[in-house]
Amino acid sequence: MKRLFPILSAITAALLAYALYQALVVAPADAQQGEVYRIIYYHVPSGWMFMLLFSINFVASIQYLVSTKPSRQAAAKWTVIGVGVVGTIVTFLPQVQVQLKSAGMRPSAIATTVLAIPVFYFLVGKLFPGENLDVLAVTTAEVGVVFCTIVLVTGPIWARPVWGIWWAPGDIRLTSTLVLWLIYVSYLMLRRFSNSAQMQVLAAALAVFGALDVPLVYFSIWFFRTQHPQPIIGGGGSIDPRMLHVMMLNGAAFLCFGFLVCWQRFRLELLHRETEAAHAMDSLVGSGVAAKASLPLNRSPQ
């Protein structure tokens, strides 16, 4: 494992450098926006990353919340299976297919995504049992906030020369993303500053409500007219294949980079908990020794 990290880091660094070269040099300039459009090669993959990470946080938080009781675990398991099966069947209904196609969505892609929900849910539970679910939740929330911050910073930098304004007040995509960022920042604040014994459960509950904003962020540009550009991949949008290739390359590079950062953040959280446990044990042993040492003094003479 110790050797694997440097190797993966080197591969990721090479991939990021290649993706940067492709984004800045190889990808063609946009006919309307010129060179500034190249910001999307960092803006969009960062957006994909925070949505993925907050989705993992959502699954881990639900699993952590239900893990306290076997009956809750069973209920959650069957609910997730139900969502997967019913959702897949519904996407094959003719009326639904017509609506999906009119919204620019491919029914097969939606069915695959819905079917992936139970698979994803059980995979997370299998790979991160017990307390590791909570460790995973805090890891994905923190790294997700970093990527979300990048989206909120690069978006206005792109908007200023293209729209003439930094921010479009009232735009549902922009506002819902900002709200999502605020929710997860509060989640991290809660974890950082609360000493309550129920803090992990409270944080998991907050994460579950916070994650409900993720679909709103994603689908806002599909279903509402927004100042933010409409979807360029699916949703009736189109993109030059060379630009799409560079976008996917940057997406892959960011995915590898995000994975490595999450890996290290996960290790850090484990180390933090180990150190806290050692501190607690230390103070317990210390107080035990002190109690033993003071015992003869407190004894009444016989």
Next chain:
Amino acid sequence: MNAVKFLIAAYLATWLIHGIYIGTLVRRFSRLRRESEDIGKQK
């Protein structure tokens, strides 16, 4: 030309944010390692 400044600013901001975050991770790692070493020495 002005638009290129925005492009550079966006890319720099991205790596600055990542850099700051990775910096905090490294700092927290070294602090925790020191703490766990201190606990080990006390034992």
